[in-house]
Each structure stands twice: as structure tokens, then as C-alpha cells.
Amino acid sequence: MQAMTKDRAIGLFTRPGFLVRRLHQIYVAIYLKECEAFGTTPVQSSVMQVLIAQPGLDQAALAAEIGVDRTTTSNVLSRLEKRGLICREADPKDRRLRRAFLTPAGEQMLGDMQDALDRAHARLVAPLEPEEREAFVRDLTTLVESNNGQGRTVLRIL
Amino acid sequence: MQAMTKDRAIGLFTRPGFLVRRLHQIYVAIYLKECEAFGTTPVQSSVMQVLIAQPGLDQAALAAEIGVDRTTTSNVLSRLEKRGLICREADPKDRRLRRAFLTPAGEQMLGDMQDALDRAHARLVAPLEPEEREAFVRDLTTLVESNNGQGRTVLRIL
């Protein structure tokens, strides 16, 4: 009984959940190195990438777009606003909404960091062979789409 | 130029780093549902699983074992200690070390939650076909092992 528990414990490295946590952690480290010059985090650049494609999105829609809680999104926007990279303005039609926009400085920086972003994503999956890599990203997408809708944070799938 | 940035932004869902962040988030949600009755987090049960296999591990070694910072490990242990699931005692030989042990209550609970843990891991990769699933977990392992050693937090690979 004890032995069985012990055996299962040793297999931590074969557990998908454990591996995904660790890989995410590794991605954050890679990102921070590649984007060191810009001083941003992965979620911050995700927000900016969504905003350049859909300017004036309100915070709840933005949250759904990147699969993050409303509260977290609000905090992230506050930090970006403090740095002058985005701005928020209340919608006069629906006064519940606060719409977010990239500032010119934000647009400029996002453009400047594209290569660094590409490198970060590429480095994460670089150890795989090209066909493996393709299959891996496809499986990731399958899992994210199939398991979407667990809890308050639901990613808006196109 | 603007258009190019825009196109790349739209491809958020094809970015490995973004997908890994989201999948980790989903795993946490699945875990919390399956292990609701125990009130633990993924990292807390990882710590307990390591401690049942290696009782008396010091905090730095424990941190390396699960790939987490010393500071975080210390905080996690404090919470587990407050609940009476683990205990810490100073090593008389090397007074820098604080060794951690599961309490009987901790061992009991870890045993009781094995099925829930198995279900959480299984649900994460359930949408994949068996062969896909095997390849996916293998690729995850490859990426974690290849990219290990980015920053202060280094997972001790067996």
C-alpha cells in the first residue's frame, strides 16, 4: 500500500499536468530573457497583440480573447497604462465598459519586439524535430480547445 | 508594416508559448475540481509526493526535485505545515538545513487523494487518441529536459 503510493510518487516526471506546469515555467524564463530589453511579461505582450488587432476592446472581451480572468486583465492593463503603452477610456454609450487602446508608444514597442517574441516561441519547441513540432502544437491546440470552459476563465475560440 | 504586425497578432492561438500557458491554466482548473475535497493545489501535492518517496529532504533539494524556487517551496511548506500535513525540523549536523517530513495525517491524505490525482492528469490528455497521447507526453518530456536550466529554478533530472 505504502509501496504503491511511493511508486506513483516517483513517476512525477511522467505526469502530464506536472510536465505542463514545468514547461510553462520554462517558457516564461525563455520569454523574459528574449524580451529583457522591453521589460514585459508574456501576458502583457499577449494583451498588446490583441489590442493592435482589435483596438478599443473592452476588458471583459479582452479577457476572453487571451483566456484570463477579468481581474487579472484589469491589473495587467493598469501596469501597461502606468508605462504609457496603453490607455483606457469609458464608452459613452455603455458606461459599464472601459475600452483599451495601444498608445503610439505601445504600437512602436510591439513592432520592435516581434523578433524577440518569435524567438521565444521558437526556442520553446526548438528541441523537437520539425514533424514532431508540428504534431505537438496541433495536440496542444486540440487539448486547449477540448478542455476550454473549465471554470470562470473561458478562452474565446474562433 | 502595420498589417504584418496585425497578422502575427491574430495567430496567438498557434503560438506554442501561449498554448502552453493556457494548457497549464486549464490543468490547474481540472486539478482544483478533482481535488476539491482535499483543498490542495498542484504544487502542494507534488511536494507531498516527493516527501513520501524521500522523507527528510531539505528545502533546497525539495525545490530542485519539483523545479520550483526555494522561496516558493518555503511558502508552500509553511501552508502545508499550518494544516498539519508536514513538519520541519532543523538538521543537527548542518544547521543551515531544515528537513521536511509528512505527518501521519499527511500520509493518510496523500493516499486518499491518489485516485483524484490520477483522474486530473488523465482528464488533461483525455481528448487525444492513445498513440497521440503517448507521443505528446514524450514530447513534453523532451522539451522539459532539453530546456531545463533556464534561470535560478532548475529541475533535478534523474
Next chain:
DNA sequence: CGAAATTCGTCAGCATACTGACGATCAACG
């Protein structure tokens, strides 16, 4: 043996990420 380097645990500070709750606002329905 003694100074220098290393290691361990902790503290402060910051950035995700969640839940539950709240007031403000808007939409839907009778």
C-alpha cells in the same frame, strides 16, 4: 588555522491567476 566563497532559509517586492463580493449600469420583461 583563517579568510573567502558557497550554500541554506528567509524577507521584501512584484506579476500572474483565481474566487467571492460589491456597486454601477444596462437589458428584458411584465
Next chain:
DNA sequence: CGTTGATCGTCAGTATGCTGACGAATTTCG
């Protein structure tokens, strides 16, 4: 037109996860 329900943003609280810094203890090496 007014009440009910839903939605939006925010607040408070909690749990990872990181960096930089620190004191205490140990190890290394001249």
C-alpha cells in the same frame, strides 16, 4: 415604466513563481 436579471469593472483575499538581498552556517583553500 418599473422591477428583475445580467453584465462590467473593481476590491479583498489567497496561492504560485520570480528576483535581489540578507544573516547564519558550512566548505574550500591558501
